[in-house]
Amino acid sequence: MAEKADNMTSEDPGALMKRILANRKSIAKAQFDMIASIGQMRSTMSDDDLRSFLVVECGIPRSDLPSIFAFDETLGSCESLLRKRCVPFHVVKALIATDADTRQAALDALAEGTDVDVPTVARLRRLTIRNRIGASAYAERGRQRAMTAAASKQSHLRVQALGENVATLLSEIDEFTERFVGEPPCDPNEDVVDRSEACISAAVRLRSHARIVLREFKSVYGEVELPGKGVAGFRNESHRHKLAAAHESLKRFADGKFAWYEKFSGFAFEHGYLWQTELQDALAYLLPCDPEPDPAPEENTEATKPLRFLEICAGAGGQAIGLLGAGFEPARLYDMDLNATRTLKKNWTWPVTRKRLEKVSDRDLQQFQGIDLLAGGVECRPFSQAGKQLGANDSRNLFDEAIRYVKVIRPRAFFFENVEGFADKKFLKYRASVFKRLKALDYRIGLHKLNARDFGLAQSRPRLVLVGVHKDEPGLFSLPKDGITTTMGESLADVNHPSSPNFTSVLISAVTWTSAHSARSLRVSALPGT
Numbered sequence: 001m002a003e004k005a006d007n008m009t010s011e012d013p014g015a016l017m018k019r020i021l022a023n024r025k026s027i028a029k030a031q032f033d034m035i036a037s038i039g040q041m042r043s044t045m046s047d048d049d050l051r052s053f054l055v056v057e058c059g060i061p062r063s064d065l066p067s068i069f070a071f072d073e074t075l076g077s078c079e080s081l082l083r084k085r086c087v088p089f090h091v092v093k094a095l096i097a098t099d100a101d102t103r104q105a106a107l108d109a110l111a112e113g114t115d116v117d118v119p120t121v122a123r124l125r126r127l128t129i130r131n132r133i134g135a136s137a138y139a140e141r142g143r144q145r146a147m148t149a150a151a152s153k154q155s156h157l158r159v160q161a162l163g164e165n166v167a168t169l170l171s172e173i174d175e176f177t178e179r180f181v182g183e184p185p186c187d188p189n190e191d192v193v194d195r196s197e198a199c200i201s202a203a204v205r206l207r208s209h210a211r212i213v214l215r216e217f218k219s220v221y222g223e224v225e226l227p228g229k230g231v232a233g234f235r236n237e238s239h240r241h242k243l244a245a246a247h248e249s250l251k252r253f254a255d256g257k258f259a260w261y262e263k264f265s266g267f268a269f270e271h272g273y274l275w276q277t278e279l280q281d282a283l284a285y286l287l288p289c290d291p292e293p294d295p296a297p298e299e300n301t302e303a304t305k306p307l308r309f310l311e312i313c314a315g316a317g318g319q320a321i322g323l324l325g326a327g328f329e330p331a332r333l334y335d336m337d338l339n340a341t342r343t344l345k346k347n348w349t350w351p352v353t354r355k356r357l358e359k360v361s362d363r364d365l366q367q368f369q370g371i372d373l374l375a376g377g378v379e380c381r382p383f384s385q386a387g388k389q390l391g392a393n394d395s396r397n398l399f400d401e402a403i404r405y406v407k408v409i410r411p412r413a414f415f416f417e418n419v420e421g422f423a424d425k426k427f428l429k430y431r432a433s434v435f436k437r438l439k440a441l442d443y444r445i446g447l448h449k450l451n452a453r454d455f456g457l458a459q460s461r462p463r464l465v466l467v468g469v470h471k472d473e474p475g476l477f478s479l480p481k482d483g484i485t486t487t488m489g490e491s492l493a494d495v496n497h498p499s500s501p502n503f504t505s506v507l508i509s510a511v512t513w514t515s516a517h518s519a520r521s522l523r524v525s526a527l528p529g530t
Contacts (some may be wrong), residue, residue: 210253
């Protein structure tokens with residue numbers, strides 16, 4: 001490599017320039033050829049299926065797809081010009097995203113021999129707007145944007161100041177409840193309402209302070225309303241709902257609608273128990289943010305729950321043994337084969353059920369909702385190159401059932417093993433449909449090729465693994481490296497907790513272990529005496 005680099009540096013700069021220009025032309029040609037190929041594929045399958053296929057199997061970023069799909073309609077008539085000028089894809093995306101007048105101005109510049117990049121498109125866009133609305137209106141628009149930008153730089157300070165005022169208000173509420181509300185009585189019929197002048201005066205002061213904080217809240221966030229009414233409207237955990245609940249709490253305090261004051265009882269969103277804390281709890285969302293929060297305390301590993309898996313098409317237990325080695329525990333194994341289930345029951349104490357997948361009802365599956373992993377060696381024969389390869393038309397195809405299991409159970413992750421034939425181009429449309437349906441269930445999908453010989457098995461056994469990780473799980477799944485000890489050095493105690501960011505690491509470990517073990521028990525039978 002060093003010798004080659006020396007030879008390149010010794011070449012004439014003119015020759016190197018020609019090489020660079022040739023490379024640029026090749027890249028542009030490949031890019032537009034790819035767009036043309038995708039355009040042809042759109043005539044053979046739906047756009048939704050095609051999107052899933054391009055992301056999963058072709059590795060095309062999802063963010064590029066809108067521009068690729070819009071290319072023919074927006075820039076198709078100018079393709080020869082774009083090819084000739086070797087316009088890179090990020091500039092093509094900018095041209096598609098901008099308005100028609102700016103796009104035409106950029107194309108005119110390209111036709112005249114001017115190079116156009118993304119900043120150039122932005123400048124042309126500003127010029128187009130200026131010409132359309134006039135110089136004075138454009139200057140006023142710029143002034144307003146500058147003022148907004150300057151104000152936004154101070155927004156974090158206003159949020160912090162609001163939080164500090166909320167903290168003071170909560171402290172005053174605590175003092176009020178301690179002085180005038182007290183502890184719940186033993187006798188439910190006992191009258192505990194304090195109607196003294198001191199209590200009324202304290203409530204008025206609390207109300208006055210809440211009004212000040214409410215005005216400050218509105219100046220920072222504006223009006224943030226909940227879509228529903230009543231307690232049920234405050235149970236959504238989204239940030240907007242929490243902010244809206246804090247807003248509603250401030251309004252209750254500002255109106256004096258807390259404790260017993262003005263016919264309200266308790267500190268809740270509804271009438272009821274005097275010692276509720278819902279209003280205070282909602283305000284806690286506005287407390288000042290800690291810029292450097294302390295790291296989360298280590299979990300008590302003895303109290304953490306083990307990762308659990310549900311397996312379909314369990315066979316003689318090879319995949320389950322691999323999952324066991326990766327730190328998972330079986331919740332249930334399903335298989336329709338009599339000898340396979342006999343083998344499992346004879347050698348393990350696992351919960352095993354002999355049943356066809358399509359005969360397992362949604363009601364039965366609901367007990368496994370939210371399980372850590374759904375796994376299975378989904379029936380291979382419909383896709384095997386040694387068979388007729390009927391695919392989706394084969395009565396033995398179980399991928400549709402596997403998707404039903406994912407839909408009902410909603411596991412944190414799943415992986416389904418199959419043969420290389422599943423990746424044949426004759427099944428392209430069906431694979432795209434599978435990917436689309438799984439992605440619609442909020443899973444990040446990947447189709448990976450593995451060979452068991454790379455993980456300690458004494459035979460070449462290539463396999464495909466379809467892996468899905470729920471979008472709410474942190475981390476990214478990547479192919480395991482060679483060797484079954486790659487990821488096992490990490491303590492499972494660090495990853496067993498359901499909210500652990502290392503769950504994806506354990507999933508990689510699980511695929512690694514099952515790659516090593518999945519074929520070992522494939523032909524084990526459970527005949528009498530074995």
